[in-house]
Amino acid sequence: MTDKYEHMIKTVDLKKDFGSLKVLKGVNEHVDKGEVLTIIGPSGSGKSTFLRCLNMLETPTSGQIFFEGTDITQKGISVDAHRQKMGMVFQHFNVFNNLTVKKNITLAPVLLKKKTQKEADEMADELLARIGLTDKKDAHPSRLSGGQKQRLAIVRSLAMEPDVMLFDEPTSALDPEMVGEVLQVIKELVKSGMTSVIVTHEMGFAKEVSDRVIFMDDGNIAEEGTPTELFEHPQNPRTQEFLSKVLY
Amino acid sequence: MLQNIIKVLSKYGYLFADGLWITIELSLITVLCSSVLGSLLAIARRSRLLPVRFLCTAYVEVVRGTPLLLQLYFFYFMLPNLVPALKLSEFTCVVIALVFNSVAYVAEIVRAGIGAVDRGQMEAARSLGLSSKQAMIHVVLPQAVKNILPALCNEFVAIIKETSLASTFFIGDIMTTYKTINGFTFLIIEPLLIAGIIYFCVTFVLSKAIAALERKMKASD
Numbered sequence: 001m002t003d004k005y006e007h008m009i010k011t012v013d014l015k016k017d018f019g020s021l022k023v024l025k026g027v028n029e030h031v032d033k034g035e036v037l038t039i040i041g042p043s044g045s046g047k048s049t050f051l052r053c054l055n056m057l058e059t060p061t062s063g064q065i066f067f068e069g070t071d072i073t074q075k076g077i078s079v080d081a082h083r084q085k086m087g088m089v090f091q092h093f094n095v096f097n098n099l100t101v102k103k104n105i106t107l108a109p110v111l112l113k114k115k116t117q118k119e120a121d122e123m124a125d126e127l128l129a130r131i132g133l134t135d136k137k138d139a140h141p142s143r144l145s146g147g148q149k150q151r152l153a154i155v156r157s158l159a160m161e162p163d164v165m166l167f168d169e170p171t172s173a174l175d176p177e178m179v180g181e182v183l184q185v186i187k188e189l190v191k192s193g194m195t196s197v198i199v200t201h202e203m204g205f206a207k208e209v210s211d212r213v214i215f216m217d218d219g220n221i222a223e224e225g226t227p228t229e230l231f232e233h234p235q236n237p238r239t240q241e242f243l244s245k246v247l248y
Numbered sequence: 249m250l251q252n253i254i255k256v257l258s259k260y261g262y263l264f265a266d267g268l269w270i271t272i273e274l275s276l277i278t279v280l281c282s283s284v285l286g287s288l289l290a291i292a293r294r295s296r297l298l299p300v301r302f303l304c305t306a307y308v309e310v311v312r313g314t315p316l317l318l319q320l321y322f323f324y325f326m327l328p329n330l331v332p333a334l335k336l337s338e339f340t341c342v343v344i345a346l347v348f349n350s351v352a353y354v355a356e357i358v359r360a361g362i363g364a365v366d367r368g369q370m371e372a373a374r375s376l377g378l379s380s381k382q383a384m385i386h387v388v389l390p391q392a393v394k395n396i397l398p399a400l401c402n403e404f405v406a407i408i409k410e411t412s413l414a415s416t417f418f419i420g421d422i423m424t425t426y427k428t429i430n431g432f433t434f435l436i437i438e439p440l441l442i443a444g445i446i447y448f449c450v451t452f453v454l455s456k457a458i459a460a461l462e463r464k465m466k467a468s469d
């Protein structure tokens with residue numbers, strides 16, 4: 001099973017236009033199993049678009065995306081099946097407002113026949129205990145704080161037992177006092193070996209958890225390297241300019 | 249005048265009761281049929297096939313761009329000629345015309361109700377691997393219903409008033425009752441006042457009930 005493919009995710013000359021606006025201009029990137037890749041860059045540089053292309057929430061204009069060896073941009077391929085193995089966490093949580101906290105977690109695994117209702121319930125209990133939301137399991141999401149919603153959104157994805165997690169600015173919509181609790185959950189997750197792609201503006205966090213950091217600028221990868229390389233010795237003037245703005 | 253009103257009521261009150269019943273029957277049948285068909289139309293408008301989308305949109309635009317009275321005439325006179333085999337009653341023709349009209353408005357209500365659900369809900373469901381149909385059924389529609397239901401009730405109230413146009417064909421609704429009594433007694437103001445008060449009472453009570461329902465649904469979030 002393992003190593004039939006070179007990288008868990010690989011993009012080849014990935015381009016995305018919105019009308020006449022060229023948002024991704026040919027991105028060649030890869031993510032390896034167990035790797036934690038963070039994406040930083042100025043607003044509008046295409047970070048979210050890149051991440052959303054990885055699970056085909058945006059349809060690329062051209063180029064290819066290989067997930068576990070399969071080109072998921074092919075016509076006629078079942079994207080749904082591949083999405084089951086790619087968890088995604090959104091800036092605005094997007095927890096299901098019509099379902100209880102516990103149902104948020106069990107809906108997909110049961111519906112997609114990954115688990116029986118009983119198995120899913122047991123797993124939900126475990127996941128809720130892990131994020132300290134056990135006493136809220138029958139509440140509706142409107143009763144949760146932003147930080148609680150985002151932690152719920154994270155474990156909702158985990159219930160599908162994904163091979164990779166995609167995070168799109170998971171803490172940007174949170175009140176400052178709730179950022180820490182969410183970052184803590186993500187830290188524990190990556191420590192346990194979860195392959196992750198994280199778009200973030202939290203530079204300290206990026207430095208701490210990343211194996212590799214890429215700096216996106218205007219639809220291109222302007223620079224990439226280890227956290228030390230990128231944060232301590234940026235080579236590209238655009239990277240230097242960006243970092244000087246966000247770090248001080 | 250008050251005397252006349254009392255006289256009309258005591259002599260022809262039963263006619264108003266019959267009229268009220270027919271108005272409500274007509275409105276209920278219309279709103280029920282158009283709720284089902286309008287929802288289907290709203291879903292069809294989201295089809296991947298361009299011709300389907302085009303036809304549905306054209307239908308909505310045509311209905312909304314022509315007067316209901318004209319549509320009533322059209323169905324009343326055309327339908328029996330077009331399909332004589334069915335031997336459609338006048339009442340049925342009127343119902344079909346009202347449904348034809350109301351479906352377009354219901355489709356818009358349903359569309360707006362779905363559109364008001366945050367796009368992120370669908371995206372989150374899809375990102376977990378749900379098909380768009382599963383996401384629709386389990387996540388989006390249950391939330392859309394909260395927007396749609398009160399608007400549908402308001403459509404019911406609007407239809408109650410619109411059915412008065414069908415009295416052109418003497419189908420026995422409240423407005424027909426007015427015309428009948430006017431024919432018997434040559435009174436105008438008095439039976440008109442009675443009809444107006446009946447319409448107002450029904451729609452007022454319904455509107456208040458809908459507002460209460462809406463508040464309750466908001467609270468249950």
Ligand SMILES: Nc1ncnc2c1ncn2[C@@H]1O[C@H](COP(=O)(O)OP(=O)(O)OP(=O)(O)O)[C@@H](O)[C@H]1O
Pocket residue numbers: 018021023041042043044045046047048049050
């Ligand atoms: N659905 C869309 N339709 C049209 N334009 C879009 C769409 N989504 C994104 N864009 C545009 O594409 C560009 C890149 O957007 P993207 O969201 O990928 O940037 P980002 O790097 O994530 O920025 P931020 O840090 O603000 O989240 C922006 O100019 C944005 O306005």
Ligand SMILES: [Mg+2]
Pocket residue numbers: 047048049169
């Ligand atoms: Mg973004």
